[in-house]
Amino acid sequence: MTQATRPNFLKHSFNVLNRVRQTASVAGLSALRVAKGEKPDAKLLKETFEQLGTTYIKIGQFIASTPSLFPREYVLAFQDCLDQTTPISYRYVEKVLRAELERDGETLENLFKSIDPTPLASASIAQVHAAILQDGREVVLKVQKPEVETIMQTDLGVLHGVTKLMELMMPSMKFASIAPIIDEIRLRMLAETDFIAEAQNIRDFQQFLSMTGNTKVVAPEVVSELTTKRVLTMSRLHGVSMVNEHAMRQYCDDPAQVMADTLNTWFASLMLCNSFHADLHAGNLMLLNDGRIGFLDFGIVGKLAPESWRACMEMMQALQDNDFEGMAHHMIDMGMTHERSQVDAAQLATDLQRMVGAVVTDDKAYTAGKPFNSKDQADELNKIMLEIVETGKRHGLHFPRDFALLTKQMLYFDRFMRTLAPGMDMFRDSRVSLIHDKS
Template sequence: MLKKPTRKSPFAIAKKSVSTSLNVLGRIQKTASVAGLSALRVATGEKMDAELLKESFEQMGVTYIKLGQFIASTPSIFPKDYVLAFQDCLDATTPVPFNEILAVLREELGQERGLGDIFEHIDPKPLASASIAQVHRATLIGGRQVALKVQKPNVGTVIHTDLSVLHGGFWLAEKLVPSMKAANLAPILDEIRSRMMMETDFLAESRHIERFLGFLKQTGNTKITAPTVHQALTTKRVLTMDLLVGKSLIDETLGLAKDEASARQTMSDVLDTWFLSLMMTGEFHADLHAGNLMMLDDGRIAFLDFGLVGQIEPKSLQACFALVQSLQVNDYQGMAKAMVEIGMTHDKVSIDRLGEDLHRMLGKVGKDSQPESLNAMMLELSEIGKRHGIHFPRDFALLLKQLLYFDRFMVTLAPEMELFEGERLKMVG
């Protein structure tokens, strides 16, 4: 049985404040240490390139891992070699000890009552561990099975400290190198801060899930589901959801790829739901890969992990759909027109020249189902856009990557399907 915590004394509160200050100092020291070692490697002759920077970022942890992922998903801003290097910036990290997870749970849920009054059992072994949080299976009093997404200790302090250091570094760089002002780094840092704060706010993720479940209820959709959130047991640092058990859609033991009719129906259900949700709510699940699509034992399909949700303006949305449609039929002029409509530019763009560039790019990259090919395609689209003076909106890369992922996902499960057909074609027309 888990022990009931005692109320914190003024001494305990003061002790926590001192601990936070020490965490800040320790974080600055670690950042300086890793940066110093990287500088030493450069001084001894190693080339300071994107790969070395990626290694340093992964050593420095959560903020820099997320920064690396931001670089990888924003090819319209960052240089090509850095975007490529950070495509595989790893976010699967070593779990923290279970007693540290329990400490967070006690702080977030166990102030008024003990954890033993809430949970019958919490599995010490995590189901998954990433830089910001790890997930544990648990049983509520009464027997209900739940998944606990628990933010790792001091993540907020680490991110705040790291972003402050980065802000100071950007400010110093602009002072020492006046030409750096032209790079306009402040908005980039603001965007990074905004995305990180979103990912560390599990209340925001719970709202995304609730909106999606509300959409399913409104449309009478019983084929798709998402985890039910236990709001009374959810805070900014703890997300409590019903535990869903099933298999990935591409799990060989599920056998979906061998049953053409079932595979086609499954993909239609997923795509119809995702497109209609986007059209009705203005939001889209931006990380719907195979690991986040699960076939449950009762035949329903679950959308998981709403930590990355994008938004896009209706005009850009229609143009993005047109871009993917043109891509499917090798209509390079159509792609060029769509890119101009999606982007923001003050210059007149030559559709013919842009179409020629796109033709060359697609011939070089090719169209296969490998993730690296998708990354290369995304990167080249942004590179060509930049060359023609096109600047894409904030979540364009997220949306296009998800659409391309769907397109290639169908190659595995339902190769005869079209991304835009039936009701979806009417939606985007």
């Protein structure tokens, strides 16, 4: 080890030890709650994860969107695991910007006319600030928070060590296959800390828009010379949230058509783009002042084989039509089993029909006499998807790797549609095209 690298090594080691100490402290307090008689359930685990911060919040979100791996009670408990965190000081943000962008004699003062010290948003991995370049362009700066990658690597390493303890505390959580699950989480989460990769995701999407002649949708332009692994600089888009129908009508005549254009673009990207945007919630989708639709934040993307997507859409269509035999065959076609011949399609269809009937009966009993509520409708769809996964697992079926991301995005769209186009059926509306051929 050289004299120059020794301070960095010592700092890294200190940060790792400090993170282990923090984790042990929070875990110890949770264990004390159990020792005092509190039930070791999904609610306690969620609260513990939220106290532990970045990595565990992301794991909570992974649990919520991966019903094929985790028990129902944990999937439901983590649905509200929020990614908004306390903002970090602008002093730290400026320090990162100087370390990442000041080179070849350039300074922040040379590069920017101004940087707003008040963040536009603050999440677990990064904070976003508005700025103006010297040439007058408005941009946003996505700046990584302190020691994010070290914290994640340390936390994910510690998780392997505490697996047995969690099995004892939470008997209903099955951690027998924790290694591949942790590997999957590590892959997804560390990808979010590489803003160069996110910049490429944006460029891939823009290439897809150009190739398909889509002028209704836009993504921010990446300022490549001011983008590094820890700082992403993009053009700033101005508009309104697409869950605010009243605000949208300032810039469009028909919010339902905007919703249809959004769906068509996203569905086409599943087949024609290198990856699909897997996190289009209310904060990442807006109607711009010029009437175009802005897709934001490409940190979380997924990939799905075209044949799997076709089977998925046909399965959902069969569900809408109460065609349970068709639904069973499409589930098998989705590539969710290695031994197709061993799956009893007729029995699977019978189980699916029984499952859907039970879910609908429960939902009617729950909502009887209550006013329409979009959250209830989204929860109903989520409940059905959970039951489909559990029913499939009993027949030896396994979902494609990114099916969970796709399912989560469908839930987001369901919420948008309840607001903007309550009468629209994405599977039957003539304005929406679910399948796009590469030809």
